[in-house]
Amino acid sequence: MSDYILSCKGINKSFGGVHALQNVDLHVKRGEVHCLAGENGCGKSTIIKAISGFQPQDSGTIEFDGKVYTSLNPALSIDLGIQVIYQDLSVFPNLTVQENLAINTVLSNKEKIYSRKKQREIARKVMQTLDLDLDLDARVEQLPVASKQLIAIARAIYAKAQFLILDEPTTALTRKEVDRLFEIIRGLKEQGLTVLFVSHKLDEMYDISDSITIMRSGENVYSGPMATLTEDEFTHYMTGRDFDNVNDKHAEDRIQKQAVPAMELVNLSGPGFAHVSFKVQPGEILGITGQLGSGRSELCNTLFGIEKASSGQILRDGKAVKIRSVQDATMNGIALVPEDRLTEGLFLPVSIMENITVVNFDQFKKGLLLDRKAQEGNSGEWVQQIHVKTDDHLLPVQTLSGGNQQKVVLAKWLSTSPKVLILNGPTVGVDIGAKYDIYQLLRDLASTGVAVLVASDDLAEVVRLCDRTIVMRGGLMSGEIAGRDLTAERLTEAIM
Amino acid sequence: MTAKRKSGINSDFLRMLIILIVLFIVAGVTRGSAFMSVKNFQTMGKQLSEYGLLALGLSMAMITGGIDLSTVYIANLCGATSALVMQAFVSEANPDGSLTGILIGCAVGLLVGLVCGCLNGILVSVVKVPPMLATLGTYELFYGITIVLGKGKPINAVNNFKSFAKNDVLFDMVPRPFIIFVVSAVILSIVVGKTAFGRRIHLVGVNEKAAAFAGIKNVAVITAAYMISGLLSAMTGLINLSKIASVKADFGSSYVMMTILIAVLGGCDPNGGYGEIPGVATAVLVVQVISAYLNSIPQINNYYRQALYGVLLLGFMTYKYFRNKAKSSR
Amino acid sequence: MSKKIKRLLGKNELYVAIIILVLAITIHMQSGLFFLPNNLVDLLRSIIVNSIYALCALLAFVSTGADVSFPMIAGMSTYIIFKLGETTGLPAFVLVLIALAIGAVCGCINGFFIVKFRFNSLIVTLSTSTICYGIAFGALKGVRIDVPAQFADFANWNILKVAKTEKALGASLHGAFLVMVILYLLVYLVLNHTMVGRAVYAIGGDEVSARRAGFKVDQIRFGIFVVNGLLAVIGGLCYACMCKNCSPMEYYGGEMIVIAAIVLGGVRLTGGHGSLTGCILGTFLLAMVQNSLTMVGISVYYQNVFIGIIIILGASVAAIQATRSMKIKSVVDKEGGE
Structure with a gap:
């Protein structure tokens, strides 16, 4: 078993002449929290779409858990244990907490019939993965964003996720909620899950990540441990420019x-x-x-x-x-x-x-x-x-x-x-x-x-x-x- | 959709104009003098007044991102109230209705139109009822009031008012209703295309939230748009009253489909934010010509027309879909 | 327990039920005629067809948006098979199959334009509606035609009869009521106990999430409109058999009151919300208004006015509730973490 659970090699993707990804390598170690950083348009979403199978790459390989693939599709990615928690959370606001928790499982079991009792069981088990305590019959639209996010994550864990991709998860969270989320992520790490954490907030990155990959204009410009990266280096890799830190206030x-x-x-x-x-x-x-x-x-x-x-x-x-x-x-x-x-x-x-x-x-x-x-x-x-x-x-x-x-x-x-x-x-x-x-x-x-x-x-x-x-x-x-x-x-x- | 445009002279207008010209050629060639006669043009000009203004009004609502299903019934209600007011001024001295009565009747009719439009506007912009539902409710209401006014029967126009729509203007050739349509279309084109108010209507249709943040008074803009639609409906009601000499509560219910077709042909997007009056006005002419042409073919009865409008609408939207796709992939 | 009661109080359907009860009592107090068996049977009979139509409207609005084509699909299909029945003598069940096929084809046309091109469903179904109108009246002259012999048994089938009394005329409950009940049971089972049924709500709630979760959104949506076509045809057939004739004109414009009914019953035009109970309650309420105004001495001319006012009030209340819940939600979001 290699050190790396995910190894993307030479990923390329173009849209009508525009290179979204150019020869990108991305290596994520098993059981680590790996941060993916970059400005808007750097290619973060594109590579995630390739890993999750929603938009396969034009060329390059993805090696996951020892097996090499030339491209993935959504069903295959989910089978492999790759789960993406998008910023919009993919919850159904008009359905109950119970349904939201159970729906992915039921769908992947290809069940045609929907039994409320069975669902409740599934929902309870899902909540257990994160020790959640939510009102199962409440409509999700009435819950705060943090709860919706926890539902999405619990759902993914229950679906036997091995590799969790979190896309800018802290944008809509308060400080307290962010702390709770990080606690949960650390807990997941202990269980052996790997987390790819997309963010642009430096202080959070230092808080939670083990390693970081920085992308810029479709290329991987830096990959390495988080602890040794300085703020100036970070800015340098993110922007390609060096900025004077002198505060010009006059x-x-x-x-x-x-x-x-x-x-x-x-x-x-x-x-x-x-x-x-x-x-x-x-x-x-x-x-x-x-x-x-x-x-x-x-x-x-x-x-x-x-x-x-x-x-x-x-x-x-x-x-x-x-x-x-x-x-x-x-x-x-x-x-x-x-x-x-x-x-x-x-x-x-x-x-x-x-x-x-x-x-x-x-x-x-x-x-x-x-x-x-x-x-x-x-x-x-x-x-x-x-x-x-x-x-x-x-x-x-x-x-x-x-x-x-x-x-x-x-x-x-x-x-x-x-x-x-x-x-x-x-x-x-x-x-x-x-x-x-x-x-x-x-x-x-x-x-x-x-x-x-x-x-x-x-x-x-x-x-x-x-x-x-x-x-x-x-x-x-x-x-x-x-x-x-x-x-x-x-x-x-x-x-x- | 590209933002590049010169007010009014846009691709929708040109498209409709070209189609109109082609239709004229086809009609002229296949029907010859039967079609290309003054009499026929006069008939067409009068006929389109029954729905032309309604289409213009509907397009105002559509540009704001809404829809107005009540136009036909506002028209009937206005016609009914005017007729009753005019009737009230009938006396022994004026058995056919007095001038004062007619003038006051018209004023009342127009006022009713404005009030109806205002109700629609407020429901949509203040209470935030979805426009489809709001105008569905008001259409029942207006329809119902018209029935009550007439006690279930048509209401007749006073004799002196009957002649209004029939007299012709400009060298005794052009029917008055057509003139009203053209003048309204021209004024509305300028208002919607070249004034700040017109631009605001479009912007509210594109993004209501951003419009609020930009200081646009959404309530005023939307309500004004529906009130203008109401006014145009009122004018239609008066013209119908004069032409047909009576008002039936459910007259013109098939025009709802037609006006939506015309608005979309003329460039309006059902989601709002797009559309200019010249395109819609020309689309009115196009649909009128098609209608008249079909009329002259005895095998195709009136009802087929409705089906044709449905097919045309779907076909036109499909055509636009593929054209937009081609444009964006270039 | 209190949570359940709280939830019940939040439901639209409860208030409609209360309004129905209050109205019923008021009307009865005024006229003494409401709770008579004749009236109740009449009312039940009058909601049969609109309730079936309400299913079409429910499925469409919850998942996608407006569907205004069901009355004309119903009218056209029924008219066609009645004519066929007269002229060819095909057995009833073949005729019914043909009608269902026609309804399905119409549904496919709706589904195609709505799914493939993502056109606004109001406009697509409006177009299909006028095409059906044109065919029914144009091609087929739209003249009233009596029930052909093949359907005579069904047309005369009454499951309940109330005799004439001093106060009121006799009334009978047509067998189509059973058809309606069966349809509702079927739809209930599908919507609540199959994944396809839950998909209807999921798609209406958040289409993107539905796709991500693995629902075959396009196929399901297409299927919904085909089912609507079938349901519409059944409704139309019931109506024609109940009237013992088919006159396409009577179908025209029938969508408005159905849409009003389901909105009253809690269906949101924005999608994702709506229940079968709500449909029945809303349909019943409007039927009451249409039927019982005369009992209270209000002339029948005022019917549309009342319906219009009810629609406006109902829609306004729903809109104000929606705005308020959005405001509360944002406060909850902000307060969430602190």
């Missing part, structure tokens, strides 16, 4: 300490948060950080009028204002770059030009009609200013990369000349190059006197970008950290 120059606060919250409460009070000065970059469930997203949405505050005050430039709608917010110079770029921030099939100008349609009016020339002119200017990589701003925005798409969302709101710019998760799914571009953009913006609020759970980002941070936990403000105290360690402490 905070003292741009924060207008003497001015009236651009925005002040007085004991503000709303859906998911309560009694939040803070001030932000013009020129300041204020962070709002906290894990999922801390209320930071709800706070952002309330400041922008998507949700309504239930009590407390919002002050703009010292004057109390009522923000009950998005129109109220924009009229008061507030703009929000939302958390989910794809569903909230952009109209994907619509042109870049229109995505940029959508908030300002009324400005491009010639009489009653829309002046398209003016619209295009304006959009063209912004594309240049923000360095959106595109030849033609009339193309649909979905043709852009994640980073460029985010720049379009930014351009959209910058074109309204906001006085307060709120960004929720501004660099999620954005490649490192664009990330740094955006940071610079925000700093430049702040130096023109705009107050910038950055809500983020990426601690490294908060440290790098923000002058000061408020920390939220369980819907309440649990602290404020500023200046030299603003380090990753202090933040991690404060968040727990």
